[in-house]
Amino acid sequence: MTVSGAPPLPSLGTDPTGADATRERLLVATHELFYSRRSTVASVAEICGRAEANVAMVKYCFGSKDALLDALIERITASFQDELERLDGLGLGPEETLRRHVAGIVGNYVRYPYVNRLLNERLMAADADAAARLSEVFARPTREWHRRLLARGVEQGAFRDGVDPTFFFFSIMGLCEFMFLATPWLQHAFGEALDDTLVERFVQHTADLVLTGLAPA
Amino acid sequence: MTVSGAPPLPSLGTDPTGADATRERLLVATHELFYSRRSTVASVAEICGRAEANVAMVKYCFGSKDALLDALIERITASFQDELERLDGLGLGPEETLRRHVAGIVGNYVRYPYVNRLLNERLMAADADAAARLSEVFARPTREWHRRLLARGVEQGAFRDGVDPTFFFFSIMGLCEFMFLATPWLQHAFGEALDDTLVERFVQHTADLVLTGLAPA
DNA sequence: GCGCATATTAAATAAATGTTTGATGTAGGT
DNA sequence: ACCTACATCAAACATTTATTTAATATGCGC
Numbered sequence: 001m002t003v004s005g006a007p008p009l010p011s012l013g014t015d016p017t018g019a020d021a022t023r024e025r026l027l028v029a030t031h032e033l034f035y036s037r038r039s040t041v042a043s044v045a046e047i048c049g050r051a052e053a054n055v056a057m058v059k060y061c062f063g064s065k066d067a068l069l070d071a072l073i074e075r076i077t078a079s080f081q082d083e084l085e086r087l088d089g090l091g092l093g094p095e096e097t098l099r100r101h102v103a104g105i106v107g108n109y110v111r112y113p114y115v116n117r118l119l120n121e122r123l124m125a126a127d128a129d130a131a132a133r134l135s136e137v138f139a140r141p142t143r144e145w146h147r148r149l150l151a152r153g154v155e156q157g158a159f160r161d162g163v164d165p166t167f168f169f170f171s172i173m174g175l176c177e178f179m180f181l182a183t184p185w186l187q188h189a190f191g192e193a194l195d196d197t198l199v200e201r202f203v204q205h206t207a208d209l210v211l212t213g214l215a216p217a
Numbered sequence: 218m219t220v221s222g223a224p225p226l227p228s229l230g231t232d233p234t235g236a237d238a239t240r241e242r243l244l245v246a247t248h249e250l251f252y253s254r255r256s257t258v259a260s261v262a263e264i265c266g267r268a269e270a271n272v273a274m275v276k277y278c279f280g281s282k283d284a285l286l287d288a289l290i291e292r293i294t295a296s297f298q299d300e301l302e303r304l305d306g307l308g309l310g311p312e313e314t315l316r317r318h319v320a321g322i323v324g325n326y327v328r329y330p331y332v333n334r335l336l337n338e339r340l341m342a343a344d345a346d347a348a349a350r351l352s353e354v355f356a357r358p359t360r361e362w363h364r365r366l367l368a369r370g371v372e373q374g375a376f377r378d379g380v381d382p383t384f385f386f387f388s389i390m391g392l393c394e395f396m397f398l399a400t401p402w403l404q405h406a407f408g409e410a411l412d413d414t415l416v417e418r419f420v421q422h423t424a425d426l427v428l429t430g431l432a433p434a
Numbered sequence: 435g436c437g438c439a440t441a442t443t444a445a446a447t448a449a450a451t452g453t454t455t456g457a458t459g460t461a462g463g464t
Numbered sequence: 465a466c467c468t469a470c471a472t473c474a475a476a477c478a479t480t481t482a483t484t485t486a487a488t489a490t491g492c493g494c
Contacts, residue, residue, distance in 0.1 A: 018491095019441060038341070044482060054443055056484080065482065116399075123401040124255070135406035143407070160429075166407055167422040174395025179387050182333075184340040189352035190360065190383055205384040212377075213430030235461095236471060261452060271473050273454080282452065 006035040007111040010079035023061040025051040027072055034114040038183060040069075040121060066122070070130075073119055076112050077138040083108075084145050094153035095211055101149075102207040105176045110199060113180040116173070143169040153214065160216040175206050223252040224328040227296035240278040242268040244289055251331040255400060257286075257338060283339070287347075290336055293329050294355040300325075301362050311370035312428055318366075319424045322393045327416060330397040333390070360386040370431065377433040392423050 009031050016024045029051035033042040044065050048055045062068040083104055087097060108115075123134050146169050153159030179186075179202055186192050226248050233241045246268035250259040261282050265272045279285040300321055304314060325332075340351050363386050370376030396403075396419055403409050 022441080039338075043480075045480085055482085056444090057442070059483070060441075120398060120401060121256075123405055131401075131405040135402070139402045139406035164418070164422055166403075166409065167419055170396050170399060170419075171392055171423065171426060173399070174391040174393070175388055176391070178391025178394055181337060182387060182390070184337060184348075185352070185356045186383075188340055188348040189356035192383065201381070202384055202387075205381055206388065209388060209427075209430040212432065213426040215429065239471080260450075262450085272452085273474090274472070276453065277471075 004032040004036065006032040010075060019057075019061055022051070022053050022057050026053060026058065026061060026068060027075065030068065030072055031112075034118070035112070038113050038181070040114050040118045066125070069118060069122060070134075073115065073122065073134070074137055076115050077119075080108060080138065081141055084142070088145075094149060094156060094158045097149060098153070098211060098214075099207045102172070102176070102210060103203045105172065106179075106199060106203050106206070109176055109180040113183075116177055117181075139169075146172065157216065159214040163214065172210065175210070221249040221253065223249040227292060236274075236278055239268070239270050239274050243270060243275065243278060243285060244292065247285065247289055248329075251335070252329070255330050255398070257331050257335045283342075286335060286339060287351075290332065290339065290351070291354055293332050294336075297325060297355065298358055301359070305362075311366060311373060311375045314366060315370070315428060315431075316424045319389070319393070319427060320420045322389065323396070323416060323420050323423070326393055326397040330400075333394055334398075356386075363389065367431075374433065376431040380431065389427065392427070 009028055012024060026047060029047050030042060033046060033050060034040055044055050044058050047068075048057065051057075058065055058068055062071060084101075087100060087104065090097075092100070119134060119138065123131055126134060143165055147165035150159060150163055150165055150168060154161050180194075183194050186194060192198065226245055229241060243264060246264050247259060250263060250267060251257055261272055261275050264285075265274065268274075275282055275285055279288060301318075304317060304321065307314075309317070336351060336355060340348055343351060360382055364382035367376060367380055367382055367385060371378050397411075400411050403411060409415065
Protein backbone atom coordinates (compact mmCIF):
# COMPACT_ATOMS: atom_id res chain seq x y z
CA MET A 1 0.00 0.00 0.00
CA THR A 2 1.30 3.42 -0.98
CA VAL A 3 0.09 6.70 0.44
CA SER A 4 -2.36 6.87 -2.46
CA GLY A 5 -4.28 3.88 -1.09
CA ALA A 6 -3.73 1.98 -4.32
CA PRO A 7 -2.07 -1.45 -4.20
CA PRO A 8 1.47 -1.49 -5.62
CA LEU A 9 2.22 -2.53 -9.17
CA PRO A 10 3.81 -5.98 -9.61
CA SER A 11 7.34 -5.31 -8.50
CA LEU A 12 10.15 -4.69 -10.92
CA GLY A 13 13.07 -6.89 -9.91
CA THR A 14 15.73 -4.22 -9.96
CA ASP A 15 15.77 -0.65 -8.65
CA PRO A 16 15.49 1.59 -11.72
CA THR A 17 17.94 4.47 -12.19
CA GLY A 18 18.08 7.49 -14.47
CA ALA A 19 15.24 7.75 -16.96
CA ASP A 20 14.07 4.29 -15.95
CA ALA A 21 13.15 5.71 -12.55
CA THR A 22 10.99 8.34 -14.24
CA ARG A 23 9.53 5.63 -16.45
CA GLU A 24 8.56 3.70 -13.34
CA ARG A 25 7.06 6.77 -11.64
CA LEU A 26 4.91 7.38 -14.72
CA LEU A 27 3.64 3.79 -14.71
CA VAL A 28 2.88 3.94 -11.00
CA ALA A 29 1.14 7.32 -11.30
CA THR A 30 -1.03 6.02 -14.13
CA HIS A 31 -1.91 2.95 -12.11
CA GLU A 32 -2.83 5.02 -9.07
CA LEU A 33 -5.03 7.39 -11.06
CA PHE A 34 -6.82 4.55 -12.86
CA TYR A 35 -7.22 2.68 -9.60
CA SER A 36 -8.73 5.52 -7.61
CA ARG A 37 -11.04 6.55 -10.46
CA ARG A 38 -12.03 3.03 -11.43
CA SER A 39 -11.65 4.15 -15.01
CA THR A 40 -9.05 4.59 -17.69
CA VAL A 41 -9.50 8.33 -18.09
CA ALA A 42 -6.40 10.32 -17.20
CA SER A 43 -4.69 12.98 -19.24
CA VAL A 44 -0.94 13.08 -19.80
CA ALA A 45 -0.87 16.26 -17.75
CA GLU A 46 -2.55 14.55 -14.79
CA ILE A 47 -0.27 11.53 -14.98
CA CYS A 48 2.87 13.64 -15.13
CA GLY A 49 1.59 15.91 -12.38
CA ARG A 50 1.25 12.94 -10.03
CA ALA A 51 4.57 11.46 -11.15
CA GLU A 52 6.28 14.83 -10.66
CA ALA A 53 7.60 14.63 -14.19
CA ASN A 54 7.42 16.94 -17.16
CA VAL A 55 4.78 16.10 -19.79
CA ALA A 56 7.48 15.61 -22.39
CA MET A 57 8.86 12.67 -20.43
CA VAL A 58 6.02 10.50 -21.72
CA LYS A 59 7.40 10.78 -25.21
CA TYR A 60 10.95 10.45 -23.95
CA CYS A 61 10.34 7.30 -21.91
CA PHE A 62 7.64 5.52 -23.92
CA GLY A 63 7.29 7.26 -27.29
CA SER A 64 3.62 8.11 -26.80
CA LYS A 65 0.79 7.89 -24.31
CA ASP A 66 -0.55 4.73 -25.95
CA ALA A 67 2.82 3.04 -25.57
CA LEU A 68 2.77 3.95 -21.87
CA LEU A 69 -0.63 2.25 -21.55
CA ASP A 70 0.62 -0.84 -23.35
CA ALA A 71 3.60 -1.02 -21.02
CA LEU A 72 1.25 -0.85 -18.04
CA ILE A 73 -0.88 -3.65 -19.50
CA GLU A 74 2.08 -5.92 -20.12
CA ARG A 75 3.50 -5.29 -16.67
CA ILE A 76 0.26 -6.34 -14.99
CA THR A 77 -0.82 -9.22 -17.23
CA ALA A 78 2.61 -10.80 -16.90
CA SER A 79 1.94 -11.15 -13.18
CA PHE A 80 -1.36 -12.88 -13.98
CA GLN A 81 0.41 -15.55 -15.98
CA ASP A 82 2.94 -16.05 -13.20
CA GLU A 83 0.05 -16.66 -10.84
CA LEU A 84 -1.51 -19.33 -13.05
CA GLU A 85 1.79 -21.18 -13.30
CA ARG A 86 2.29 -21.04 -9.55
CA LEU A 87 -1.22 -22.45 -9.05
CA ASP A 88 -0.52 -25.31 -11.43
CA GLY A 89 2.63 -26.12 -9.51
CA LEU A 90 0.70 -26.81 -6.30
CA GLY A 91 -0.63 -30.07 -7.71
CA LEU A 92 -4.16 -29.58 -6.35
CA GLY A 93 -7.33 -31.25 -7.64
CA PRO A 94 -9.56 -29.53 -10.23
CA GLU A 95 -12.14 -28.24 -7.72
CA GLU A 96 -9.66 -26.73 -5.31
CA THR A 97 -7.64 -25.32 -8.21
CA LEU A 98 -10.74 -23.62 -9.61
CA ARG A 99 -11.75 -22.30 -6.20
CA ARG A 100 -8.34 -20.71 -5.71
CA HIS A 101 -8.37 -19.42 -9.28
CA VAL A 102 -11.65 -17.60 -8.63
CA ALA A 103 -10.17 -16.10 -5.47
CA GLY A 104 -7.10 -15.10 -7.46
CA ILE A 105 -9.09 -13.34 -10.17
CA VAL A 106 -11.15 -11.46 -7.62
CA GLY A 107 -7.88 -10.43 -5.98
CA ASN A 108 -6.62 -9.15 -9.31
CA TYR A 109 -9.75 -7.04 -9.74
CA VAL A 110 -9.29 -5.62 -6.28
CA ARG A 111 -5.75 -4.62 -7.21
CA TYR A 112 -6.24 -3.63 -10.84
CA PRO A 113 -9.96 -2.98 -11.44
CA TYR A 114 -9.21 -1.14 -14.66
CA VAL A 115 -7.00 -3.58 -16.61
CA ASN A 116 -9.70 -5.32 -18.59
CA ARG A 117 -11.25 -2.08 -19.70
CA LEU A 118 -7.85 -0.82 -20.65
CA LEU A 119 -7.09 -4.00 -22.59
CA ASN A 120 -10.44 -3.66 -24.31
CA GLU A 121 -9.87 -0.08 -25.37
CA ARG A 122 -6.36 -0.72 -26.59
CA LEU A 123 -7.53 -3.82 -28.44
CA MET A 124 -10.19 -1.84 -30.29
CA ALA A 125 -7.81 0.95 -31.23
CA ALA A 126 -4.93 -1.32 -32.15
CA ASP A 127 -3.81 -2.40 -35.59
CA ALA A 128 -3.58 -6.11 -36.45
CA ASP A 129 -0.06 -6.61 -35.11
CA ALA A 130 -0.64 -4.84 -31.81
CA ALA A 131 -3.96 -6.65 -31.34
CA ALA A 132 -2.26 -10.00 -31.85
CA ARG A 133 0.39 -9.12 -29.29
CA LEU A 134 -2.22 -7.99 -26.74
CA SER A 135 -4.21 -11.19 -27.26
CA GLU A 136 -1.07 -13.20 -26.64
CA VAL A 137 -0.29 -11.63 -23.28
CA PHE A 138 -3.57 -12.48 -21.64
CA ALA A 139 -6.70 -13.80 -23.36
CA ARG A 140 -5.20 -16.71 -25.25
CA PRO A 141 -3.01 -18.25 -22.52
CA THR A 142 -5.77 -17.78 -19.94
CA ARG A 143 -8.41 -19.53 -22.02
CA GLU A 144 -5.91 -22.28 -22.74
CA TRP A 145 -5.38 -22.71 -19.01
CA HIS A 146 -9.16 -22.89 -18.52
CA ARG A 147 -9.42 -25.51 -21.27
CA ARG A 148 -6.85 -27.73 -19.57
CA LEU A 149 -8.50 -27.33 -16.18
CA LEU A 150 -11.93 -28.24 -17.57
CA ALA A 151 -10.51 -31.31 -19.36
CA ARG A 152 -8.73 -32.49 -16.22
CA GLY A 153 -11.91 -32.03 -14.19
CA VAL A 154 -13.99 -34.02 -16.65
CA GLU A 155 -11.35 -36.77 -16.71
CA GLN A 156 -11.47 -37.10 -12.95
CA GLY A 157 -15.26 -37.00 -12.82
CA ALA A 158 -15.31 -33.67 -10.96
CA PHE A 159 -16.87 -31.54 -13.72
CA ARG A 160 -19.61 -32.28 -16.21
CA ASP A 161 -18.67 -32.66 -19.86
CA GLY A 162 -19.43 -30.34 -22.77
CA VAL A 163 -18.64 -26.97 -21.21
CA ASP A 164 -17.26 -24.65 -23.90
CA PRO A 165 -13.84 -23.30 -22.82
CA THR A 166 -14.33 -19.95 -24.56
CA PHE A 167 -17.70 -19.36 -22.93
CA PHE A 168 -16.28 -20.53 -19.63
CA PHE A 169 -13.44 -18.04 -19.92
CA PHE A 170 -15.92 -15.21 -20.48
CA SER A 171 -18.13 -16.44 -17.65
CA ILE A 172 -15.35 -16.51 -15.09
CA MET A 173 -14.03 -13.11 -16.12
CA GLY A 174 -17.49 -11.56 -16.28
CA LEU A 175 -18.56 -12.91 -12.90
CA CYS A 176 -15.55 -11.38 -11.21
CA GLU A 177 -15.31 -8.21 -13.23
CA PHE A 178 -18.75 -6.78 -12.89
CA MET A 179 -18.53 -6.69 -9.14
CA PHE A 180 -15.75 -4.15 -9.35
CA LEU A 181 -16.85 -2.18 -12.33
CA ALA A 182 -20.12 -1.64 -10.59
CA THR A 183 -18.84 -0.41 -7.22
CA PRO A 184 -20.77 2.85 -7.74
CA TRP A 185 -23.94 0.77 -7.89
CA LEU A 186 -22.96 -1.08 -4.76
CA GLN A 187 -22.54 2.19 -2.93
CA HIS A 188 -25.32 4.33 -4.34
CA ALA A 189 -28.03 1.80 -5.01
CA PHE A 190 -27.42 -0.78 -2.31
CA GLY A 191 -25.62 1.20 0.38
CA GLU A 192 -22.78 -1.30 0.76
CA ALA A 193 -19.05 -0.64 0.96
CA LEU A 194 -16.41 -2.72 -0.79
CA ASP A 195 -14.41 -3.86 2.25
CA ASP A 196 -12.40 -7.03 2.91
CA THR A 197 -15.34 -8.90 4.41
CA LEU A 198 -17.50 -8.25 1.38
CA VAL A 199 -14.74 -9.33 -1.00
CA GLU A 200 -14.31 -12.57 0.93
CA ARG A 201 -18.05 -13.25 0.87
CA PHE A 202 -18.14 -12.50 -2.85
CA VAL A 203 -15.32 -14.98 -3.51
CA GLN A 204 -17.25 -17.63 -1.59
CA HIS A 205 -20.47 -16.88 -3.47
CA THR A 206 -18.81 -16.94 -6.90
CA ALA A 207 -16.78 -20.07 -6.27
CA ASP A 208 -19.91 -21.84 -4.99
CA LEU A 209 -21.89 -20.76 -8.04
CA VAL A 210 -19.24 -21.91 -10.50
CA LEU A 211 -18.35 -25.17 -8.76
CA THR A 212 -21.98 -26.17 -8.33
CA GLY A 213 -22.62 -25.02 -11.89
CA LEU A 214 -19.92 -27.36 -13.18
CA ALA A 215 -20.92 -30.37 -11.11
CA PRO A 216 -21.79 -33.54 -13.06
CA ALA A 217 -25.50 -34.33 -13.37
CA MET B 218 -33.09 -2.47 -37.94
CA THR B 219 -32.14 0.92 -39.30
CA VAL B 220 -29.69 1.51 -42.13
CA SER B 221 -27.00 1.98 -39.48
CA GLY B 222 -27.24 -1.69 -38.51
CA ALA B 223 -28.08 -0.75 -34.93
CA PRO B 224 -31.29 -2.09 -33.35
CA PRO B 225 -33.95 0.59 -32.85
CA LEU B 226 -34.46 2.38 -29.56
CA PRO B 227 -37.48 1.30 -27.52
CA SER B 228 -40.28 2.98 -29.45
CA LEU B 229 -41.78 6.25 -28.38
CA GLY B 230 -45.56 5.85 -28.45
CA THR B 231 -46.34 8.99 -30.41
CA ASP B 232 -44.74 10.52 -33.50
CA PRO B 233 -42.76 13.52 -32.29
CA THR B 234 -43.17 16.91 -34.01
CA GLY B 235 -41.25 20.17 -33.94
CA ALA B 236 -38.28 20.22 -31.61
CA ASP B 237 -39.31 16.84 -30.21
CA ALA B 238 -38.48 15.32 -33.59
CA THR B 239 -34.96 16.74 -33.34
CA ARG B 240 -34.76 15.52 -29.75
CA GLU B 241 -35.59 12.03 -30.96
CA ARG B 242 -33.06 12.18 -33.81
CA LEU B 243 -30.36 13.17 -31.32
CA LEU B 244 -31.20 10.24 -29.04
CA VAL B 245 -31.22 7.81 -31.95
CA ALA B 246 -27.94 9.16 -33.32
CA THR B 247 -26.28 8.80 -29.91
CA HIS B 248 -27.57 5.25 -29.60
CA GLU B 249 -26.30 4.32 -33.05
CA LEU B 250 -22.85 5.76 -32.42
CA PHE B 251 -22.54 4.07 -29.03
CA TYR B 252 -23.81 0.81 -30.49
CA SER B 253 -21.45 0.64 -33.42
CA ARG B 254 -18.45 1.69 -31.32
CA ARG B 255 -19.29 -0.51 -28.33
CA SER B 256 -18.34 2.44 -26.19
CA THR B 257 -19.75 5.65 -24.79
CA VAL B 258 -17.31 7.96 -26.52
CA ALA B 259 -18.99 10.35 -28.96
CA SER B 260 -18.60 14.09 -29.19
CA VAL B 261 -21.53 16.48 -29.45
CA ALA B 262 -20.28 17.35 -32.93
CA GLU B 263 -20.40 13.70 -34.02
CA ILE B 264 -23.84 13.12 -32.54
CA CYS B 265 -25.28 16.22 -34.18
CA GLY B 266 -23.58 15.39 -37.46
CA ARG B 267 -25.30 12.02 -37.58
CA ALA B 268 -28.60 13.49 -36.43
CA GLU B 269 -28.36 16.25 -39.05
CA ALA B 270 -28.87 18.85 -36.36
CA ASN B 271 -26.94 21.90 -35.28
CA VAL B 272 -24.70 21.46 -32.24
CA ALA B 273 -26.67 24.10 -30.36
CA MET B 274 -29.75 21.86 -30.49
CA VAL B 275 -28.27 19.72 -27.72
CA LYS B 276 -28.58 22.63 -25.32
CA TYR B 277 -31.95 23.59 -26.76
CA CYS B 278 -33.50 20.12 -26.49
CA PHE B 279 -31.81 18.72 -23.38
CA GLY B 280 -29.95 21.53 -21.61
CA SER B 281 -26.57 19.81 -21.86
CA LYS B 282 -24.82 16.74 -23.21
CA ASP B 283 -25.08 15.00 -19.84
CA ALA B 284 -28.83 15.53 -19.79
CA LEU B 285 -29.03 13.95 -23.24
CA LEU B 286 -27.19 10.90 -21.93
CA ASP B 287 -29.50 10.67 -18.92
CA ALA B 288 -32.51 10.82 -21.23
CA LEU B 289 -31.05 7.95 -23.27
CA ILE B 290 -30.50 5.90 -20.11
CA GLU B 291 -34.01 6.43 -18.86
CA ARG B 292 -35.52 5.60 -22.22
CA ILE B 293 -33.73 2.25 -22.37
CA THR B 294 -33.93 1.16 -18.73
CA ALA B 295 -37.66 1.80 -18.72
CA SER B 296 -38.00 -0.89 -21.37
CA PHE B 297 -36.02 -3.28 -19.14
CA GLN B 298 -38.52 -2.88 -16.32
CA ASP B 299 -41.41 -3.42 -18.72
CA GLU B 300 -39.79 -6.69 -19.73
CA LEU B 301 -39.48 -7.93 -16.15
CA GLU B 302 -43.15 -7.19 -15.49
CA ARG B 303 -44.19 -8.98 -18.65
CA LEU B 304 -42.14 -12.02 -17.60
CA ASP B 305 -43.80 -12.06 -14.17
CA GLY B 306 -47.19 -11.98 -15.84
CA LEU B 307 -46.57 -15.27 -17.65
CA GLY B 308 -46.93 -17.21 -14.40
CA LEU B 309 -44.02 -19.56 -15.11
CA GLY B 310 -42.04 -21.56 -12.55
CA PRO B 311 -38.79 -20.19 -11.07
CA GLU B 312 -36.45 -22.19 -13.31
CA GLU B 313 -38.16 -21.32 -16.58
CA THR B 314 -38.53 -17.71 -15.44
CA LEU B 315 -34.80 -17.50 -14.73
CA ARG B 316 -33.92 -19.18 -18.01
CA ARG B 317 -35.98 -16.65 -19.96
CA HIS B 318 -34.59 -13.83 -17.85
CA VAL B 319 -31.04 -14.80 -18.80
CA ALA B 320 -32.07 -14.87 -22.45
CA GLY B 321 -33.72 -11.47 -22.01
CA ILE B 322 -30.61 -9.88 -20.48
CA VAL B 323 -28.40 -11.26 -23.22
CA GLY B 324 -30.88 -9.83 -25.73
CA ASN B 325 -30.61 -6.44 -24.05
CA TYR B 326 -26.83 -6.53 -24.32
CA VAL B 327 -27.11 -7.38 -27.99
CA ARG B 328 -29.33 -4.35 -28.49
CA TYR B 329 -27.70 -1.91 -26.05
CA PRO B 330 -24.18 -3.15 -25.27
CA TYR B 331 -23.21 0.25 -23.89
CA VAL B 332 -25.95 1.01 -21.33
CA ASN B 333 -24.27 -0.39 -18.26
CA ARG B 334 -21.07 1.44 -18.95
CA LEU B 335 -23.03 4.60 -19.54
CA LEU B 336 -24.96 4.13 -16.30
CA ASN B 337 -21.69 3.53 -14.51
CA GLU B 338 -20.06 6.66 -15.82
CA ARG B 339 -23.06 8.84 -15.11
CA LEU B 340 -23.38 7.34 -11.63
CA MET B 341 -19.78 8.19 -10.82
CA ALA B 342 -20.08 11.74 -12.09
CA ALA B 343 -23.49 12.40 -10.59
CA ASP B 344 -24.33 14.31 -7.43
CA ALA B 345 -26.31 12.58 -4.67
CA ASP B 346 -29.75 13.42 -6.09
CA ALA B 347 -28.96 12.33 -9.62
CA ALA B 348 -27.27 9.15 -8.36
CA ALA B 349 -30.36 8.25 -6.35
CA ARG B 350 -32.56 8.77 -9.40
CA LEU B 351 -30.29 6.62 -11.59
CA SER B 352 -30.25 3.85 -8.97
CA GLU B 353 -34.02 3.93 -8.89
CA VAL B 354 -34.49 3.39 -12.63
CA PHE B 355 -32.52 0.18 -12.84
CA ALA B 356 -30.31 -1.33 -10.14
CA ARG B 357 -32.75 -1.27 -7.23
CA PRO B 358 -35.88 -2.63 -8.95
CA THR B 359 -33.84 -5.28 -10.77
CA ARG B 360 -32.19 -6.59 -7.60
CA GLU B 361 -35.60 -6.57 -5.91
CA TRP B 362 -36.96 -8.70 -8.75
CA HIS B 363 -34.03 -11.10 -8.33
CA ARG B 364 -34.68 -11.31 -4.59
CA ARG B 365 -38.31 -12.28 -5.13
CA LEU B 366 -37.37 -14.86 -7.78
CA LEU B 367 -34.77 -16.47 -5.49
CA ALA B 368 -37.24 -16.58 -2.58
CA ARG B 369 -39.93 -18.17 -4.72
CA GLY B 370 -37.45 -20.75 -6.02
CA VAL B 371 -36.31 -21.70 -2.51
CA GLU B 372 -39.95 -21.94 -1.38
CA GLN B 373 -40.72 -24.38 -4.17
CA GLY B 374 -37.56 -26.38 -3.64
CA ALA B 375 -36.11 -25.41 -7.02
CA PHE B 376 -33.16 -23.34 -5.74
CA ARG B 377 -30.83 -23.84 -2.81
CA ASP B 378 -31.12 -21.47 0.13
CA GLY B 379 -28.72 -18.77 1.27
CA VAL B 380 -27.86 -17.15 -2.07
CA ASP B 381 -27.27 -13.43 -1.51
CA PRO B 382 -29.58 -11.37 -3.79
CA THR B 383 -27.07 -8.56 -4.23
CA PHE B 384 -24.28 -10.92 -5.25
CA PHE B 385 -26.69 -12.79 -7.48
CA PHE B 386 -27.66 -9.55 -9.20
CA PHE B 387 -24.00 -8.81 -9.92
CA SER B 388 -23.38 -12.37 -11.05
CA ILE B 389 -26.20 -12.39 -13.57
CA MET B 390 -25.29 -8.99 -14.95
CA GLY B 391 -21.59 -9.78 -15.07
CA LEU B 392 -22.05 -13.12 -16.78
CA CYS B 393 -24.06 -11.54 -19.57
CA GLU B 394 -22.19 -8.28 -19.84
CA PHE B 395 -18.67 -9.44 -20.28
CA MET B 396 -19.51 -11.39 -23.37
CA PHE B 397 -20.39 -8.20 -25.16
CA LEU B 398 -17.84 -5.88 -23.70
CA ALA B 399 -15.21 -8.33 -24.79
CA THR B 400 -16.23 -8.79 -28.42
CA PRO B 401 -12.82 -7.49 -29.49
CA TRP B 402 -11.26 -10.40 -27.57
CA LEU B 403 -13.65 -12.80 -29.21
CA GLN B 404 -12.57 -11.60 -32.62
CA HIS B 405 -8.88 -10.92 -32.18
CA ALA B 406 -7.87 -13.57 -29.69
CA PHE B 407 -10.26 -16.39 -30.48
CA GLY B 408 -11.19 -15.71 -34.10
CA GLU B 409 -14.93 -16.02 -33.51
CA ALA B 410 -17.70 -13.73 -34.75
CA LEU B 411 -20.67 -12.60 -32.67
CA ASP B 412 -23.49 -13.96 -34.80
CA ASP B 413 -26.97 -15.24 -33.90
CA THR B 414 -25.84 -18.84 -33.46
CA LEU B 415 -23.13 -17.85 -31.02
CA VAL B 416 -25.54 -15.68 -29.03
CA GLU B 417 -27.97 -18.57 -28.77
CA ARG B 418 -25.25 -20.96 -27.65
CA PHE B 419 -24.07 -18.42 -25.09
CA VAL B 420 -27.59 -18.07 -23.68
CA GLN B 421 -27.77 -21.85 -23.33
CA HIS B 422 -24.36 -22.03 -21.65
CA THR B 423 -25.10 -19.22 -19.21
CA ALA B 424 -28.57 -20.44 -18.30
CA ASP B 425 -27.18 -23.94 -17.70
CA LEU B 426 -24.39 -22.60 -15.52
CA VAL B 427 -26.71 -20.47 -13.40
CA LEU B 428 -29.50 -23.01 -13.09
CA THR B 429 -27.14 -25.82 -12.17
CA GLY B 430 -25.31 -23.42 -9.87
CA LEU B 431 -28.54 -22.67 -8.00
CA ALA B 432 -29.70 -26.28 -7.73
CA PRO B 433 -30.30 -27.56 -4.19
CA ALA B 434 -27.61 -29.85 -2.76
C1' DG C 435 37.65 21.02 -15.24
C1' DC C 436 36.15 19.35 -19.90
C1' DG C 437 33.22 17.00 -22.91
C1' DC C 438 29.46 14.38 -23.95
C1' DA C 439 25.47 11.51 -23.66
C1' DT C 440 21.62 11.35 -20.89
C1' DA C 441 17.80 13.50 -18.74
C1' DT C 442 14.64 17.28 -17.94
C1' DT C 443 12.42 21.59 -18.78
C1' DA C 444 9.13 25.59 -20.23
C1' DA C 445 6.72 26.96 -23.94
C1' DA C 446 4.38 26.55 -28.25
C1' DT C 447 1.49 23.70 -31.35
C1' DA C 448 -2.65 22.17 -33.61
C1' DA C 449 -6.76 19.77 -32.96
C1' DA C 450 -10.89 18.74 -30.44
C1' DT C 451 -13.90 19.39 -26.57
C1' DG C 452 -18.80 21.24 -24.62
C1' DT C 453 -21.04 25.46 -24.34
C1' DT C 454 -22.78 30.04 -25.61
C1' DT C 455 -24.05 33.96 -28.39
C1' DG C 456 -27.01 36.63 -31.19
C1' DA C 457 -28.95 36.56 -35.55
C1' DT C 458 -32.17 34.22 -38.73
C1' DG C 459 -35.67 31.38 -40.24
C1' DT C 460 -40.48 29.43 -39.93
C1' DA C 461 -44.84 28.42 -38.74
C1' DG C 462 -49.70 29.60 -37.05
C1' DG C 463 -53.07 32.78 -34.94
C1' DT C 464 -55.44 37.14 -35.26
C1' DA D 465 -50.05 41.71 -43.27
C1' DC D 466 -48.20 41.41 -38.63
C1' DC D 467 -46.98 39.66 -34.54
C1' DT D 468 -45.20 36.04 -31.66
C1' DA D 469 -43.43 31.89 -30.01
C1' DC D 470 -40.83 28.30 -31.48
C1' DA D 471 -36.95 26.28 -33.94
C1' DT D 472 -32.52 26.47 -36.15
C1' DC D 473 -28.26 28.33 -37.56
C1' DA D 474 -23.12 29.84 -38.20
C1' DA D 475 -19.65 31.52 -35.59
C1' DA D 476 -17.02 32.44 -31.60
C1' DC D 477 -16.05 30.85 -26.82
C1' DA D 478 -12.80 29.22 -23.37
C1' DT D 479 -10.75 24.72 -22.06
C1' DT D 480 -8.42 20.77 -22.58
C1' DT D 481 -6.12 17.36 -25.27
C1' DA D 482 -1.49 14.84 -26.87
C1' DT D 483 2.42 16.05 -29.03
C1' DT D 484 6.53 18.61 -30.31
C1' DT D 485 10.29 22.01 -30.18
C1' DA D 486 14.56 23.77 -28.82
C1' DA D 487 16.93 25.20 -24.86
C1' DT D 488 18.98 23.71 -20.59
C1' DA D 489 20.41 20.97 -16.77
C1' DT D 490 22.63 16.86 -14.89
C1' DG D 491 25.93 13.40 -14.00
C1' DC D 492 29.84 10.57 -15.30
C1' DG D 493 34.20 9.12 -17.65
C1' DC D 494 38.50 11.06 -18.60
